[in-house]
Amino acid sequence: MKKKLTHVASYIPLLLLLLVGIVLTGRFLLMERVDTRNAITIYSGRSEDLIQPLIDRFTEETGIRVYIRYGQTAEMAATILEEGRNSPADIFFAQDAGALGALSRAGRLAPLPEDLLEEVEPRFRSPKHHWIGVSGRARVAAYNPHRISPEQLPEDLSGFCAPEWQGRVGWAPANGSFQAFVTALRVTQGEEATRTWLACMQANGTRAYAKNTPIIAAVEAGEIDVGLVNHYYIHAMQQGRQTTMHVRNHYFASDVLVNVAGASIIDTSGNKDLAEQFVRYLLAADAQRYFTDHTYEYPLAAHAETNPALPPLRTLQTPDMDLSELDDLEGTLRLLQDLGIL
Amino acid sequence: MSAHIPINRHSETRSEPSLSAGQRRVPSAKRPSLSLRLAAGIVAALALLPLVYLIVRTVEIGPEIVGILARPRTVAVFFNSLGLTVAVTASSVLIGVLLAWLTARTDLPGRHFWSTVTCLPLVLPSYVGAFALIAALGPNGMLQRLLAPLGVEQLPSIYGFPGAWLALTLFTYPYVQLSVRAGLRGLDPSLEDAARSLGRTAPQVFREVILPHLRPAIAAGALLVALYTLSDFGAVSLLQFNAFTRAIYVQYTGALDRSAAAVLALLLVALTFLILLIEYRLRGRTRYYRSSAGALRHQRRAALGIWRYPAVALCAIISLLALGVPVLVTGYWLLQAGAADGQWLQSIDITLNSVTASGLASAACVLAALPIVIYAVRHPSHSSRLMERCAYIGHALPGIVVALALVFFGARYAPYFYQTLFMLVLAYIILFLPLAVGSLRASLLQISPRIEEAARTLGRTSKQTLTSVTLPLLRPGLFTGMALVFLTCMKELPATLILGPTGFHTLATRIWGATEEAFFARAAAPALILVLVSAISIWIILKHEEGDA
Incomplete structure (x- = not known):
């Protein structure tokens, strides 16, 4: 009898776990179903730490509930493509213009109204009216002033090919922002010039990192300059x-x-009016100031002010190109793979 | 191997059911019941979902497949991954077997402590573990700064193959350790006694009796290590090793080219089948249950003597590298954050989410694995073995592949369940089913079918036999399986991000979100909670298992 009791007792954790599981599953099934009335669903390639405060403020101001999924921009885009007509997403808030361009090319984005688009300079939005830039990030060279002075830096990127920079430069070939940058080079400088520069950098022992932050950490640590x-x-x-x-x-x-972080409305969205309200909110003064003050990005609305720690946006001479063309990532990947960089 | 030792294998008059003699049924082996076959079939079909998805996506592009496969980079990278897999598997088996034996069968000082601590590296997400290793062993890292006064200018580079090898070995050897531990617990001590009475020394007993009987457990653990290494993306990308998963990720995230990614992933599936075949050959067809009548004697612990010092040192070094360094680095982030951040409170909710999803998945995985394992072990046939092998496919695929496969099926055919906890748990089952299958199989192999037959003879139905005889005896395997699945789910990222209910945060997604934007301080609390919760659960499980022995 005693043996039987201990035998039963030994299964209590398992049974308890099952019970808790069933109860919680029921909770999720019954209560956490997305209620689409007066609510929007956002797929965000931008991280929670950056965006959630804005979402909370939006809900507070408008009373519109927001369901938001966070993930990597490209994985979100792949998910939307894979979901097809049944996608629950109303808005795709992407980290870069390339993924927006790709969804636009696949015909998955609904056009935005003209007056909304005009909030932002033409160089930072889709000519097909499919997406709009919300905040911008500039490509720069981060350097360690304890090891080199700014005067020693070359005039432009091609200078890093010189022998004196051998093994002292880092990049992140697998990172989306680097690939977008190479795509921009291909669009503006041509395929051959880009290939030559990349091959030269590769031969010069440029160090590959997984993403931007390890590069900064490496520069800070003196691992690279x-x-x-x-x-x-x-x-x-x-x-x-x-x-x-x-x-x-x-x-x-x-x-x-x-490159821009931009917003777009998915073609299958059943809540396009509410979705549009959200995009408008992102470009209104309040949200734009948030980017200025907290993310150190360039706010892209014409009325917004740049963070004083950064050089003003108008002083930055951007390449003459349509950012939608950053969607030609495949050519960039093939080039990087051919050269053995990826 | 050591077939000349008569005490090693049982010699019985009854012939072993084997592949070649598959038609010849052992008289008492009942035909598998319909419900067993049905249950096993359903689980195997679930496990095959990602494969179906990959085939759908591959067929779309037709002849282009050849071009994708023939790219010189594809081939080179494929062999990179193969080499890494072999190296990591070998080193993990070495460490895992040694640690399992030390903690389970010797008088190692503090073995309860060590048996928990040495299993813990399993809970670290590779993007945290690898990051910490770089911080410690990388250029200008902690170790180099420590050694700088001694005139050490430069350490060998952590990046590339050596770093990936080290990181993956440190984070996967517990698969072998836990599996072998369960194997050791189920081993009949009378075999060892017999060997000793025949004059074998302790090392001889280990080599000639224990090791051969541990073969299924070692093979099961090694298989998990190999498949994990093949499917890992976090560690190889941080440590800059050009592995095959990177090529797959590039297609998904760079080109948004799902078909090219599918072609590459299918290549991974093909390689998985090859590995499964190797494991099948290694595992052998011997029986491992005890043949003699009488009560199971208590297992004796080997006295380490003077060897206990190097043994403790070994445990300490491995724990320090695999667990201490990541915890130290995380603690450093926490110090930088300052104490008053309120992030501990915020973490309660997401901790609950993590535990719910992982707990549910671990129970579901073990339940799903049972029919597969019983069918394959008790009724060996081509179809039952094939079903068991199918269970392993998901584990060799990167999480994003399995996640997108379920997006494909879920959004199209089960929109009501799409983005609910059910879908996430289903993904966890497909990804981690082999963890449960491996441990259950190793345990079931040690239970003689004649015990079940005796129960049947005494009038028990097959269901009663299962609940009153087989399941209680299977306990070590059940708990090991649950532990493995639980710990692995706790850190799973890609499927959690893509398939979890909208707004469903777990410790893993929280850590990832913070590290992604370089807010390392905010990653610290969830990372430490992850280690803590996992430590407690693993301690309870091991304790529980211990109490039963």
């Missing part, structure tokens, strides 16, 4: 630290790519 990154990472990383970081950004005089 220069990193090809987006401008806002050093500001974001500084926020998490008590000690002052040494790394500084260098903006080149010309051809500074400013």
Whole structure:
């Protein structure tokens, strides 16, 4: 009898777990179903830490509930494509213009109204009216002033091919922002020039990193002297630290790519009016100031002010191109793979 | 291997049911019941979902397939991954077997502590573990700064193959350790006694008796390590090793080319079948249950003597590298954040989410694995073995492939369940079913079918036999399986992000979100909670298992 009791007792954790599981599953099935009345669903390639405060404020102001999924921009785009007509997403808030261009090419984005589009300079929005830039990130060279002075930096990127820079530069070939930058080079400088530059950098022992933050960390640690990154990472990383970081950004005089984080409305959305309200909110003064103050990005609405820590947006000479063309990632990937960089 | 040792294998008059003699039924082996076959079939079909998806996507593009496969990079990268898999598997088996034996069968000082701590590296997400290793061992890292006063200017580079090998070994050896541990617990000590009475020394007993009997457990653990290594993306990308998963990710995330990605993933599936075949050959067809009558004697612990010092040192070094370094780095982030952040409170809800999803998945995985394992072990046939092998496919695929497969099926054919916890748990089952199958199989192999037959002879129905005889005896395997699935689900990222209910945050997604934007301080609390919760659960499970022995 006693043996039987201990035998039963030994299954209590398992049964308890099952019970808890069933109860919680029921909870999710019954209560957490997305209620589409007066609510929108956002797929965000931008991270929760950056975006959630804005979402909360939007709900507070408008009373519109927001269901939001966070993930990587390209994975979100792949998910939307894979979901097909049944996609629950109303809005795709992407980290870069390339993914927006890809969804636009696949015919999955609904056009935005003219008056909304005019909030932003033409260089930062879709000519097909499919998406609009909300905030911008400039490509810069992060350097360690303890090891080199800004005067020693070359005039433009091609300078990093020189033998003196051998093994001193870092990049992130697998990272979306780097690939967008190479795509921009291909669009503006041509296929051959881009190939030559990449091959030269590769031969010069440029170090590959997984993404931007390890590059900044490596520059800070003196592992490398220069990193090809987006401008806002050093500001974001500084926020998490008590000690002052040494790394500084260098903006080149010309051809500074400013890639955008942009918003779009999915063609299958059943809530296009509410979705449009959200896109408008992102470009209104309140949200734009949030990007200025908290993410150190460039707010893209014409009326918005740039963070004083950054050079003004109008002084940045961006390459003459339509950012939608950043969707030709495949050509870039093939090039990077051919050269053995990826 | 050591067939000349008469005590090693049982010699019985009854012939073993084997592949070649598959038609010749052992008299008492009942035909598998319809419900068993049905249950096993359903689970195998679920496990095959990603494969169906990949085939659908591949067929779309037709002859282009050849072009994708023939790219020189594809081939080179494929062999990179193959080499890494072999190396990681070998080193994990070595460490895993050694640690399992030390913690389960010797008088190692503090073995309860070590048996928990050495299993814990399993809970670290690779994007945290690898990051911490770089911080510790990378250029200008902690180790180099420590050694700088001694005149060490540069350490060998952590990036590339050595780093990926080290990281993946440190994070996967517990698969072998846990599996072998369960195997050791189920091993009949009378075999060892017999060997000793025949004059074998302790090392001889280990080599000639224990090791051969652990073969299924080692093979099961090694298989998990190999498949994990093949499917890992986080560690290889951080450590800059050009693995095959990187090629797949590039197609998904760079080109949004689902078909090209599918072609590459199918290649991974093909390689998986090859590995499964190797494991099948290694595992052998011997029986491992005890043949003699009489009560099971208590297992004795080997006295380590003077060897206990290096043994403790080994445990300490491995724990320090695999667990200590990541915890230290995370603690450093936390210090930088300052204490008053309120993030501990915020973490309660997401901790609950993590535990719910992982707990549910671990129970579901074990339940799903049972019919597959019983069918394959008790009724060996071509179809039952094939079903068991199918269970392994999901584990060799990167999480994003399985997640997108379920997006494809879920959004199209089950919109009501799409983006609910059910869907997420289903993804976890497909991804981690082999963790449960492996441990259950190793346990079931140690239970003689004659015990079940005796129960049947005494008038028990097959259902009663299952609940009153087989399941209680299977307990070590059940708990090991649940532990493995639970810990692995706790850190799973891609499927959780893509398939979880909208707004459903877990510790893993929280850590990822914070590290993604370089807010390392905000990643610290959830990361430490992840380790803590996992430590507690693994301790309870091991304790429980211990109490039963």
